[in-house]
Each structure stands twice: as C-alpha cells, then as structure tokens.
Amino acid sequence: MKNFFRTLFLILLLIGFQYNxxxxxxxxxxxxxxxxxxxxxxFDRASLQRGYQVYTEVxxxxxxxxxxxxxNLAEKGGPEFSEEQVKAIAASFEVKDGPNADGDMFxxxxxLSDKFVMPYENKKAAQAANGGAYPPDMSVLVKARGGGxxxxxxxxxxxxxxxxxxxxxxxxxxxxxxxGNKIKMANQLSDGLVEYSxxxxxxxxxxxxxxxxxxxxxxxxxxxxxxxMGFKAIVYLIILTVLVYFSMKKIWxxxxxxV
Amino acid sequence: xxxHEYTPKSKFGKWFNDRLPLLTLANHLTDYPTPKNLxxxxxxxxxxxxxxxxxxxxxxxxxxHYIAHADMAFDSVEHIMRDVNYGWLIRYIHANGASMxxxxxxxxxxxxxxxxxxxxxxxxxxxxxIIIYLLMMAAAFMGYVxxxxxxxxxxxxxxxxxxxxIPLVGxxxxxxxxxxxxxxxxxxxxxxxxxxxxxxxxxxxxVLHIWALHVPGNNNPVGIDIKxxxxxxxxxxxxIVIKDGFALLMFMIVFAFFVFxxxxxxxxxDNYIEADPLVTPAHIVPEWYLLPFYAILRSVPDKLxxxxxxxxxxxxxxxxxxxxxxxxxSAVFRPLYRQFYWILVADVLILxxxxxxxxxxxxxxxxxxxxxxxxxxxxxILPVLGFKERTLPLPLSITEPVLGGSPNLAVAxxxxxxx
Numbered sequence: 098m099k100n101f102f103r104t105l106f107l108i109l110l111l112i113g114f115q116y117n118x119x120x121x122x123x124x125x126x127x128x129x130x131x132x133x134x135x136x137x138x139x140f141d142r143a144s145l146q147r148g149y150q151v152y153t154e155v156x157x158x159x160x161x162x163x164x165x166x167x168x169n170l171a172e173k174g175g176p177e178f179s180e181e182q183v184k185a186i187a188a189s190f191e192v193k194d195g196p197n198a199d200g201d202m203f204x205x206x207x208x209l210s211d212k213f214v215m216p217y218e219n220k221k222a223a224q225a226a227n228g229g230a231y232p233p234d235m236s237v238l239v240k241a242r243g244g245g246x247x248x249x250x251x252x253x254x255x256x257x258x259x260x261x262x263x264x265x266x267x268x269x270x271x272x273x274x275x276x277g278n279k280i281k282m283a284n285q286l287s288d289g290l291v292e293y294s295x296x297x298x299x300x301x302x303x304x305x306x307x308x309x310x311x312x313x314x315x316x317x318x319x320x321x322x323x324x325x326m327g328f329k330a331i332v333y334l335i336i337l338t339v340l341v342y343f344s345m346k347k348i349w350x351x352x353x354x355x356v
Numbered sequence: 357x358x359x360h361e362y363t364p365k366s367k368f369g370k371w372f373n374d375r376l377p378l379l380t381l382a383n384h385l386t387d388y389p390t391p392k393n394l395x396x397x398x399x400x401x402x403x404x405x406x407x408x409x410x411x412x413x414x415x416x417x418x419x420x421h422y423i424a425h426a427d428m429a430f431d432s433v434e435h436i437m438r439d440v441n442y443g444w445l446i447r448y449i450h451a452n453g454a455s456m457x458x459x460x461x462x463x464x465x466x467x468x469x470x471x472x473x474x475x476x477x478x479x480x481x482x483x484x485x486i487i488i489y490l491l492m493m494a495a496a497f498m499g500y501v502x503x504x505x506x507x508x509x510x511x512x513x514x515x516x517x518x519x520x521x522i523p524l525v526g527x528x529x530x531x532x533x534x535x536x537x538x539x540x541x542x543x544x545x546x547x548x549x550x551x552x553x554x555x556x557x558x559x560x561x562x563v564l565h566i567w568a569l570h571v572p573g574n575n576n577p578v579g580i581d582i583k584x585x586x587x588x589x590x591x592x593x594x595x596i597v598i599k600d601g602f603a604l605l606m607f608m609i610v611f612a613f614f615v616f617x618x619x620x621x622x623x624x625x626d627n628y629i630e631a632d633p634l635v636t637p638a639h640i641v642p643e644w645y646l647l648p649f650y651a652i653l654r655s656v657p658d659k660l661x662x663x664x665x666x667x668x669x670x671x672x673x674x675x676x677x678x679x680x681x682x683x684x685x686s687a688v689f690r691p692l693y694r695q696f697y698w699i700l701v702a703d704v705l706i707l708x709x710x711x712x713x714x715x716x717x718x719x720x721x722x723x724x725x726x727x728x729x730x731x732x733x734x735x736x737i738l739p740v741l742g743f744k745e746r747t748l749p750l751p752l753s754i755t756e757p758v759l760g761g762s763p764n765l766a767v768a769x770x771x772x773x774x775x
Contacts, residue, residue, distance in 0.1 A: 136617070164434045233629075237434065240620055241628035276638075316628075319437075319444045326445070327616020334612060338605040345598045352590060354392045356599060 124274055126247035127254060129306055133313060136328055139321050140314050145176035147293050148311025151304050154291050156235065159227060159282075161215040164236035165315055168209040174321035175314055183209060190214045228268040230281035239309070239316040246309050248274065253305040256284035384570070389589035390596045391576035393754050397467040398574070399603030400460050406604055407457040408562065412555050414450040422502065424548035426541040429504035430630040448619040454496050455622045456611050458645035461489060465673075470697055472685030473575040479677040481568040486674045488561045493646065495554040498547040500643060505627030510640045512539045512547070518653075521660040538633065579686025580750050588754040639714065647711030648704050652730070654715040655723040665727065672734050679734055681742025689748040693741055700733050 132141040167187035170178050187207035192214060195202035217223040224231050242248045255274035259265055272280045286301045293299050349356040362383040364370045373379040421440050423432040436443035468474055474482035497515060501508045516533050520526040535542025573584050582588040622644060626637045642650050652669050656662035687694040703726050710723040
C-alpha cells in the first residue's frame, strides 16, 4: 500500500508541476499577507469596508460591478455593513427604473435589491469615454487574471516611468506588472487620496490592499462559508476513512490476505 | 459468474424473482467472486462510478439554473455562484469533478496497461472502455464551453475548426456543426443538449462495461487465470465493497481539498472573462486532461495530418489487444515491457507538458519526438516485444504458487504489490 501511495503522490506531483509551469509570465508579484488565504481564511471586515470606500470613490467612476447588489454589502461573510448603512448607501445612487403607468422611464433612489449602478450606459459608451479602452467589469476580475489578488495588488502599485527606449502613445501608461507593460489606465492611487472613516492611514499600499480584498470578496462572496464547510467536510471524511480502514482490516482478517 | 441457482427465501421474493430476476442479479453482484490479491489500483473502477454519478447529480441541479443562451450563459453561471443556495458548491464540485474523473480514468487506463487487462478474453471490456473515454472527452469539452467565457468560446472555435481539415466537405461540416458562420448561440444550445445527453450514454456503456467484466471476471496483479470461486477469490461483498469504499474516501479527501480550497486552480483564468468574438486570448489551451492530444495535434505541421495523428493516438488504443502480441498479461512477469511501460507513462506526461506550452522552438521539437515515440510504442515496440521478450515463469495460482515450484515466487509476491 505504501508503494501505491508513493506512486500516486509522484504522479499528482508531476501533474501539479505541469500546471504551475503553465502560468507562463514569470514576474515576481508584490506579496502581502492576505487574511482570506489558508484553511481558516476569513476576510478582514474593516479592510473590506475600506476597500468598498476605495471602489466607490475611485474605481467606480469607470469600472462597473454588474453582478453585485447593494444587499450583498450587508450579507454575512462580506463587508457586513449594517442594514441601515447599506440602505443609505443604496439610496445615495440614482437608479433608472420603469416604464411607469404612463410608459415613461424615471429615476428613483436605489434599494437593497438593486444591482450596483453602472458608470456607463453600455460598453460603447465606456470605450468612448476612455480613449477606446474598455474598463473591465470588476465583479470577477480577481479570478479572471492569472496572478489573482497578487497581480491586482501589484498592478495598482506598479506604475513607473518607462525605461529608456520605450515610447508610449498618448493615453498609454507604463506598468511593470501589466502584461506587455502597457496599460491604458492611468495611475489612480496616491497617498491620502481617500479619507478612511476608521482613521487608517490611506497610503497607496493600504488602499491597494483594501480594494483588492474587496475585489476578492466580490468575486468569491461565499469564500468564508466555503472554507468553513471545507474544514468540516475534510475532518468528517478523515474520521470516516479511519473508521472504514479499521472495519476493512477486521473484515479482511477473516482470510489470510494482506489488504 | 458464480453459478449455483439462487432462490429467494420469502414467498413474495420468489414470486417476484420468477417474473423479474432482480434478486438473482443482486445475489450475483454480492457473491461475485473477485481475485483476493487485487491492489489499490483496482479500486478506481468504483471511484469512476462515483465520479459519473456525482457529475450527473450536480449537473442536473446546475441545469435547473443555467441558461443556455450566448447573452445569458455567463450571467447565469454567476447567478449560480452568488444567489443559488449552495450554487457555488454544486458548480465547484461539477467543475473539479471533471478533472477528478479524468485523473481517475487515466489511472484506470494505465492500470490496465500495466497488468494487461485488455488482453483475451477481455477485449470487449477494453473497447467499451475506450468508447467511454472518448465520450468523456466530448462531454468534458462541451461542458467547458457552457460558461461561455473566453476559453470556452475560443476552445470551441479551435476544436470545431479541426473539422475544416477534411478535404472538400470540411468547411460545410464546420458550418453545420456551428449552426451558422461562427461559434454562436446555436452552437451553445446544441453543445448544451449534447452535454446533457452524453453522460447517460456513458452510464449505459458503464453497465455494459461491468456486464462484460462479469463474464470472465477481474484480471488480477499476477495476471493469471484463476478458478472461480476458489481459494483465490473472495466474494465482492463485503471484501471488495469495503476496500473500494476505503479507497473512495481517500479519493474524496483529495477531491474535497480541490473543491473547498483551490476550486479554480485547474481552470483557466480567462474563462472568467465573458466570451468576446473580437478578442483572441494570448494562448488558447484546453483543459489539462486533453493536453497530450493537443500536443500531438500541434506537432504535425499539416492541419489534416495533425487531426489524423490526434485521432489515431486515441483509436490506436482500441487495437491494443491485437497490437500487444505477448500472451503474458501482467507486467510483473515481463521485465522488458515493464520498462517500456514507464517510458510510455513519462512520454505521455511530457506530451501533456509541452501541450501547455507554446508550440515553438524546443517545445515543438520535444512534442514531435514524444509523438513519434508514442506511436512507436504501440506500433513497433509492443508487437515485437511479444516475440522477443523472455518472460518470467508464472505461478500456478494466487494462493498456491509454491506448488508450481516457481523460483520466482518471491518476485511474484513482491511485484504483485506494485511499486
């Protein structure tokens, strides 16, 4: 049996190795300690709330988040604003609704059930306003990029002057973590850009971390319950496996064969 | 087949069984004499059945919430992930379940290769198995298209375009497959329909696969024919049931780890970007389990020949019972074959690796050599080996190899544990 598992392990290792080498670009991303990684990983509530603030005050003027609703902000495992807070947040947005009884469209203050209001009417409008580049929807952005949170976190801090010999067109910026190093989004963050209500010092690093945490939650809103359930499921399986192992030994002891 | 007549004890049981012999079947399945020296590599049959059932059950639930429409598919998957109760769990089980299914099937196939399970009288079991494997690949490919992400769309475009390599009618066939002039909504809806159908075809074939297995009975690590039932066998229940159950639980721990802790590691990040026909991803790669064949496809410079090579790589397996000329089943008694076997394993892993890399320079060269070796193994090495190889003497039975006076008893015992 030992041999069996050794071989199996080697094969798994090889497959795993193949997969890792799949991530072709070998840029060293900036590292930080993410509270949501690991077996018991949870979101840092305060960081999520600050991240939401950065998103609304900075990112949301160009980037939509079409799969999120305001109610999500109050749900368990997320930023967990109080219901009053979220109602106030929702009400601060103008939502287009209708048609009403007269057949006219109208605007009203947002409700919990509304999706996050989009910055542009449609993709074309977004492109027109951004020199042809479409600011991607941020709902699942973290999962849609190879490096995940580390990539987004690094990108936000990766703006530099272009090295000698690299010329940039108008509206194109140099970022050392971007694929091909050319990005159409200008550097958005600068120290003290937002004023955190909890008094945290809004450095570029801090804001990058907070908003990336927020994006991770947006992409995986059930991450916390997934981790909790996973731990229980695996502990349960291990205990059951041990019990079944001893039952198996007992049953096979009736005949003279090793199992 | 165990073949004492079975009569139910109760009167009703007898009445029912005379009309529909389900109880006889149940009795056959529990009593089914199984070689007692089966090692853990034999537990993957049961694990695969578990995988199939898991995929069908989770797939049914997903289908209740999924919308097969080019404009709504991506949104509906996000709806499942966010708003459907435990939708994230069901989807992650289904998505990772596909990978687990292939992991298990590859182990199952390579077990068969090592112990010669495809040889007479088990050719039909083997061929049904290959058909199941083909259907699995079709189902997995179409399933990957359904979320309608970038890799879905471009993967579908690349694979369906392969048919255009067919002379004369190729272009027409591709248009017919697409239901239009590009991969679009009609393609998505038919892929969804077929993705829903294929698992049930597989289920039917699995029944045949097991039926065909129960005629000659299991092969075993020593690879010799055994008398059934005898001291060499144990009844399927409880001996094999509990052992399969134990192995399945170990497998489920690995499975659970993927689902709960790294649910997206086996997928491609680009598939979280909604399909866009105007933007081609930098590298279009299939899922890991198709990479060896993708490498073979790309290693041939000509498109048509590439497709032919890729398909041959699969279909050559169906001819394996006749390509392998050795009468000895188990590699335990075939010292040379054993070495070529491991070279083949390495060769396939290398193909998988280069399949994930861009087809250029050294990667392409390696892919070509590995492709050539793959065919060399089946077309030249195996047939020749059967005639040239000096095999080790076989024991007479599993329990009483001593009677045969085999000098290789120690070898047989040790090797049958498989290293």
